[in-house]
Amino acid sequence: GAVVSQHPSWVICKSGTSVKIECRSLDFQATTMFWYRQFPKQSLMLMATSNEGSKATYEQGVEKDKFLINHASLTLSTLTVTSAHPEDSSFYICSERGGPTDTQYFGPGTRLTVL
Amino acid sequence: AQTVTQSQPEMSVQEAETVTLSCTYDTSESNYYLFWYKQPPSRQMILVIRQEAYKQQNATENRFSVNFQKAAKSFSLKISDSQLGDTAMYFCAFMKQGGSEKLVFGKGTKLTVNP
Numbered sequence: 001g002a003v004v005s006q007h008p009s010w011v012i013c014k015s016g017t018s019v020k021i022e023c024r025s026l027d028f029q030a031t032t033m034f035w036y037r038q039f040p041k042q043s044l045m046l047m048a049t050s051n052e053g054s055k056a057t058y059e060q061g062v063e064k065d066k067f068l069i070n071h072a073s074l075t076l077s078t079l080t081v082t083s084a085h086p087e088d089s090s091f092y093i094c095s096e097r098g099g100p101t102d103t104q105y106f107g108p109g110t111r112l113t114v115l
Numbered sequence: 116a117q118t119v120t121q122s123q124p125e126m127s128v129q130e131a132e133t134v135t136l137s138c139t140y141d142t143s144e145s146n147y148y149l150f151w152y153k154q155p156p157s158r159q160m161i162l163v164i165r166q167e168a169y170k171q172q173n174a175t176e177n178r179f180s181v182n183f184q185k186a187a188k189s190f191s192l193k194i195s196d197s198q199l200g201d202t203a204m205y206f207c208a209f210m211k212q213g214g215s216e217k218l219v220f221g222k223g224t225k226l227t228v229n230p
Contacts, residue, residue, distance in 0.1 A: 034217065043206060043220045044160075091158060102148060102210065104218055106160035 002028045004096050006107035013084055014115055021079045021110045023094030029074035030096035034104065035067075038091045050077045084114040117142045117209050121221035128197045129229050135182075136192045136224050138207030146212040149183065149190045154223075155203040163205070166190065168212075197228045 003026040013019050023033060031052050036044040048058045048069050056069035066088075068080040081088055091111050095104040118141045128134035140149070151163040166174045166183050173181050178195045194201055207221040 038158075043222050044218075046217055049217060093158075093160065095160070101165065102212070102216070103150070103162060103165055104210075105162065106152075108157070108159045 002026075002030075002096055002105040004094065004105055004107040006094055006110050008110060009108060010111045010113075012113045012115065015085055016083055018080055018082045019084055019112060021081075021092055021094075021112075023077045023079070023096075023107050025075045025096045028096065030077075031074065032097045033071060033077040034095045034097070035069060035077075035079050036093045036095070038093060038109075040091075044093060047079075081112065084112070086114045088112065089114045117144070117211070117219045119207050119209050119219050119221035121205075121207055121224050123224045124222070125225045125227070127227040127229055128194075130197055130199060132197055133193060133195045134197055134226065136194075136205050136207075136226065138190045138192070138221055140188050140190065140207075140209050140219075142188070142209065142211075144211050148210045148212060149181075150208040150210070150218070151179070151181070151190075151192045152206045152208060153201075153203045154206065155200075160206075164192065194226075199228050199230060202226060202228045 005024045007022045033050040035047045038044050047062045048056045050056045050069050050071040052071045058064050071077040093109040095106040097104045120139045147168045149166045153161045153163050164176045164179050180193045182191045204223045206223045208218045210218050
């Protein structure tokens with residue numbers, strides 16, 4: 001399957017600062033990437049669908065101005081958590097949908113802790 | 116809207132034995148995919164197996180196989196010869212076919228393989 005990387009794997013920041021998470025497709029040109037959030041012992045919650053060269057499509061209840069998504073190239077999508085607060089602390093995972101099988105392949109995730 | 120139900124929050128099995136994880140789904144779509152993903156303690160989401168709805172033959176991947184019952188909207192995962200490394204959360208997921216369709220996840224089943 002496809003290989004997806006995320007950076008950083010773990011980040012700690014102070015409340016009020018912004019944090020950028022990168023998601024890279026290492027072996028495939030991904031026109032569509034997805035961003036998820038996962039709370040402990042829960043399933044994945046889709047935040048937004050990121051399409052290369054266009055605006056992201058956000059799920060209901062997700063604040064667009066707080067979670068900025070940019071998909072500037074076929075191999076890179078970024079999620080910026082703006083003015084982070086402790087309640088934004090979570091595990092963020094990206095995925096890419098690619099290849100002939102429409103299967104989603106996931107990055108290793110980023111653990112965000114906001115103090 | 117599609118829903119995915121995993122009715123077993125937790126299961127355990129002895130090493131080398133066989134275990135079956137249940138999944139049911141609800142949809143009015145005709146063309147779709149079903150997936151099982153594994154999330155070990157590292158939290159990396161790993162594709163276990165994939166099934167196209169139009170295929171009558173059940174998918175198999177080494178020790179992993181599914182029992183796909185389209186009319187009953189059931190998609191169970193059988194793990195044979197369980198290994199300690201199979202200990203993980205297992206998520207069943209549904210995706211409509213075509214376009215930038217998103218995955219709909221179940222709540223997951225925590226599987227523990229005991230030595």
